[in-house]
Amino acid sequence: MIAENFVYSAPTSLSEAISLLHEYGDDAKILAGGHSLIPMMKLRFAAPTHLIDLKDIPGLSYVREEDGYLKIGAMTREVEMEDAAVVREKYHIFGDATKLIADPQVRNFGTIGGNLAHGDAANDHPAVMIALGAEVEIASQDGKRIVPIDDFFYGFYTTAVQHGEVLTEIRLPAANGRYGTAYHKAERKAGDYATAGVAVMVQLDEQGQCLRAGIGLTNVNPLPMRASRSEAVLVGSQLTAEVIEQAAQMASEDCNPSADLRGDEDYKRHLVKVITKRMLHQAISRAKK
Amino acid sequence: MEITLTVNGTEHTVQVEPRTLLVHVIRETLSMTGTHIGCDTSSCGACTILVNGRSAKSCTLLAVQANGAEIITVEGLATTEGLHPIQEGFHLNHALHCGFCTPGVMLRAVELLEKNPNPTEEEIRWGISGNLCRCTGYNNIVKAIQWASAKMQNKELPSTEPEFV
Numbered sequence: 001m002i003a004e005n006f007v008y009s010a011p012t013s014l015s016e017a018i019s020l021l022h023e024y025g026d027d028a029k030i031l032a033g034g035h036s037l038i039p040m041m042k043l044r045f046a047a048p049t050h051l052i053d054l055k056d057i058p059g060l061s062y063v064r065e066e067d068g069y070l071k072i073g074a075m076t077r078e079v080e081m082e083d084a085a086v087v088r089e090k091y092h093i094f095g096d097a098t099k100l101i102a103d104p105q106v107r108n109f110g111t112i113g114g115n116l117a118h119g120d121a122a123n124d125h126p127a128v129m130i131a132l133g134a135e136v137e138i139a140s141q142d143g144k145r146i147v148p149i150d151d152f153f154y155g156f157y158t159t160a161v162q163h164g165e166v167l168t169e170i171r172l173p174a175a176n177g178r179y180g181t182a183y184h185k186a187e188r189k190a191g192d193y194a195t196a197g198v199a200v201m202v203q204l205d206e207q208g209q210c211l212r213a214g215i216g217l218t219n220v221n222p223l224p225m226r227a228s229r230s231e232a233v234l235v236g237s238q239l240t241a242e243v244i245e246q247a248a249q250m251a252s253e254d255c256n257p258s259a260d261l262r263g264d265e266d267y268k269r270h271l272v273k274v275i276t277k278r279m280l281h282q283a284i285s286r287a288k289k
Numbered sequence: 290m291e292i293t294l295t296v297n298g299t300e301h302t303v304q305v306e307p308r309t310l311l312v313h314v315i316r317e318t319l320s321m322t323g324t325h326i327g328c329d330t331s332s333c334g335a336c337t338i339l340v341n342g343r344s345a346k347s348c349t350l351l352a353v354q355a356n357g358a359e360i361i362t363v364e365g366l367a368t369t370e371g372l373h374p375i376q377e378g379f380h381l382n383h384a385l386h387c388g389f390c391t392p393g394v395m396l397r398a399v400e401l402l403e404k405n406p407n408p409t410e411e412e413i414r415w416g417i418s419g420n421l422c423r424c425t426g427y428n429n430i431v432k433a434i435q436w437a438s439a440k441m442q443n444k445e446l447p448s449t450e451p452e453f454v
């Protein structure tokens with residue numbers, strides 16, 4: 001399958017990329033890893049007139065802790081996230097998630113920025129970033145702005161990234177104190193999109209009381225979803241088995257899965273409940289280590 | 290557009306449309322047909338090659354994205370000294386039947402062993418999860434990769450006797 005033709009450019013600076021986006025107008029698109037966009041172009045679901053490849057722009061690929069945040073450059077590839085020492089040591093959720101995203105070849109190219117900017121509730125990083133309370137940095141001709149992850153996803157394939165803008169960084173509050181995270185998704189086969197996925201972050205105080213909690217859900221709602229009611233019952237509690245059960249139950253009630261080849265609605269709600277429970281236990285045990 | 294690719298050590302300058310996929314340049318323009326197209330939808334891994342050392346599905350890369358890159362295809366694995374250890378491993382362990390998936394699996398395995406010279410069976414199985422084989426089954430492929438791992442580290446070679454189960 002061959003895409004419709006387009007004009008390709010590979011600018012070497014962010015400002016050049018932004019001015020090209022302006023020059024080319026609405027049908028220009030950014031190309032990151034291309035592992036969502038190129039398949040869509042081959043199927044002619046997308047037919048941009050111009051592709052602006054970010055690969056030659058220096059300084060968009062990094063993972064580092066700085067100023068109380070974990071900062072992730074938009075062009076950081078999944079494999080670089082998987083291999084980053086700081087991630088392996090403190091942010092186990094990315095190890096959990098990346099292992100389940102597609103396969104090694106796709107992870108060699110797919111970027112974290114592209115995974116979010118694609119605006120697909122079936123992708124795994126949106127729920128992860130919701131759980132972690134991330135913010136997204138977006139650059140335009142007018143400078144940079146910061147969008148909280150809860151305001152980032154607008155609809156199917158649409159996000160806060162407007163025409164003429166480039167997503168440049170994702171940042172999340174750095175791991176602090178007794179902090180634990182976990183992600184799992186049910187999938188039909190290795191590398192499939194989620195039947196249902198759950199991302200969890202908890203922070204505990206010395207007595208084991210929950211100070212902060214984040215829960216994000218993959219592919220069980222039209223938009224990537226925060227399980228807010230579940231978070232609310234966790235925060236301030238001692239995270240007993242009953243509280244965890246209640247939070248998991250609420251997540252399964254609050255999501256809106258649709259029936260498809262991956263399963264019917266009841267099955268997906270059941271998965272959300274089971275996985276939320278397991279991931280809470282996993283995140284809590286990691287926080288206590 | 291004019292792009293330059295170094296394929297198996299030889300530099301090629303070719304004219305491509307921006308929409309041309311890398312796999313088509315390799316197979317059609319450069320006439321190296323060892324890289325296969327199975328699904329054309331980034332699912333099967335038959336088109337796997339190495340781009341700057343990273344295994345890649347060449348049906349999901351534009352040739353222009355690889356401008357300036359070093360590419361290795363299956364044609365680049367053997368040298369005048371003989372087969373690459375991964376090729377030897379596949380040969381000795383009956384790790385191919387029709388052979389359609391083989392070039393892609395071998396190139397994927399080359400990167401896997403580069404990053405992780407001594408992988409566990411589980412790491413091998415996760416490592417080749419982007420490559421589908423429809424006829425050999427994966428057991429002998431895993432054995433072949435284990436064999437190559439031992440060979441590349443000058444360790445004692447595992448038995449290549451077939452297992453009947």
Ligand SMILES: Cc1cc2nc3c(=O)[nH]c(=O)nc-3n(C[C@H](O)[C@H](O)[C@H](O)COP(=O)(O)OP(=O)(O)OC[C@H]3O[C@@H](n4cnc5c(N)ncnc54)[C@H](O)[C@@H]3O)c2cc1C
Pocket residue numbers: 029030031032033034035036037038039054074075100101102103106109110111112113114115116117118122123124125161165166167168191192193194330331332349
């Ligand atoms: C076989 C296969 C299986 C997959 N399975 C999974 C899976 O299980 N889970 C999962 O999460 N993903 C999966 N993916 C998707 C994969 O992770 C993609 O790589 C990822 O979603 C998009 O990242 P990309 O860098 O390839 O973006 P691209 O495809 O290059 O871009 C995607 C979209 O985002 C826009 N964009 C990209 N970067 C920016 C930026 N910096 N600023 C503004 N806009 C930008 C592009 O214009 C485009 O619209 C799979 C892909 C394949 C091919």
Ligand code: FES
Pocket residue numbers: 325326327328329330331332333334335336337346347348349
């Ligand atoms: S042909 Fe490229 S993955 Fe199947």
Ligand code: FES
Pocket residue numbers: 384385386387388389390391421422423424425
């Ligand atoms: S050997 Fe036939 S598909 Fe793998």
